[in-house]
Amino acid sequence: MTVQVKLFGPLADVAQTRLVALDVGARPEAQQVLQALATQLPALASQLTHCRLAVNNAFATPSQVVTEQDELALIGMVSGG
Amino acid sequence: MSITVKIIDGPLGPADAWYVNGAGAVVTFDGVVRPMENDKAISGLDYEVYSPMAERELVKLAQQVMERHGVVAVDVMHSRGFVPNFAVSFRLRIASSHRAAALAAMGEFIDRMKQDVPIWKKAVYAER
Numbered sequence: 001m002t003v004q005v006k007l008f009g010p011l012a013d014v015a016q017t018r019l020v021a022l023d024v025g026a027r028p029e030a031q032q033v034l035q036a037l038a039t040q041l042p043a044l045a046s047q048l049t050h051c052r053l054a055v056n057n058a059f060a061t062p063s064q065v066v067t068e069q070d071e072l073a074l075i076g077m078v079s080g081g
Numbered sequence: 082m083s084i085t086v087k088i089i090d091g092p093l094g095p096a097d098a099w100y101v102n103g104a105g106a107v108v109t110f111d112g113v114v115r116p117m118e119n120d121k122a123i124s125g126l127d128y129e130v131y132s133p134m135a136e137r138e139l140v141k142l143a144q145q146v147m148e149r150h151g152v153v154a155v156d157v158m159h160s161r162g163f164v165p166n167f168a169v170s171f172r173l174r175i176a177s178s179h180r181a182a183a184l185a186a187m188g189e190f191i192d193r194m195k196q197d198v199p200i201w202k203k204a205v206y207a208e209r
């Protein structure tokens with residue numbers, strides 16, 4: 001199945017896009033989505049250890065299963081304030 | 082107990098009066114844009130906010146510091162978009178019965194906000 005992941009801030013700058021479509025297996029877990037991101041966007045690979053996946057506006061656990069209908073976002077180092 | 086969270090387009094204006102029933106201490110923190118970033122002059126900061134997750138994380142954080150420190154109210158505002166130098170981009174107000182709880186909650190809230198709340202800033206460098 002295909003999922004789409006939103007990117008923000010410095011990660012979007014590095015990837016030069018704000019939305020990435022990823023082909024992943026059936027019933028992928030959040031950690032598998034991150035692995036697919038590293039494969040498709042090698043420029044982000046070194047930073048993904050500091051990133052978390054958000055699913056429907058909440059941080060996901062690594063084993064959380066995602067669906068095509070979920071809103072996915074890659075949350076890297078934040079810098080509010 | 083009350084929590085208010087607002088994301089505001091552009092710089093925050095002056096703080097309005099904030100009265101909290103039962104509070105003997107009201108601590109306010111204003112985050113102000115510095116004119117330098119990495120030793121270079123900037124004209125301001127551009128804030129990107131992932132909504133509504135940012136608002137939800139701020140509410141969750143406020144609930145956690147309220148429970149941990151026993152404060153009675155949290156009021157937080159953060160800017161989205163461009164904020165020029167010397168303007169306020171972040172304001173946190175915490176009210177409690179006594180000052181120690183509000184001061185402790187203030188530090189914890191800001192530290193954790195910089196870890197968990199999906200907001201990013203980007204320097205806008207001044208033209209030479």
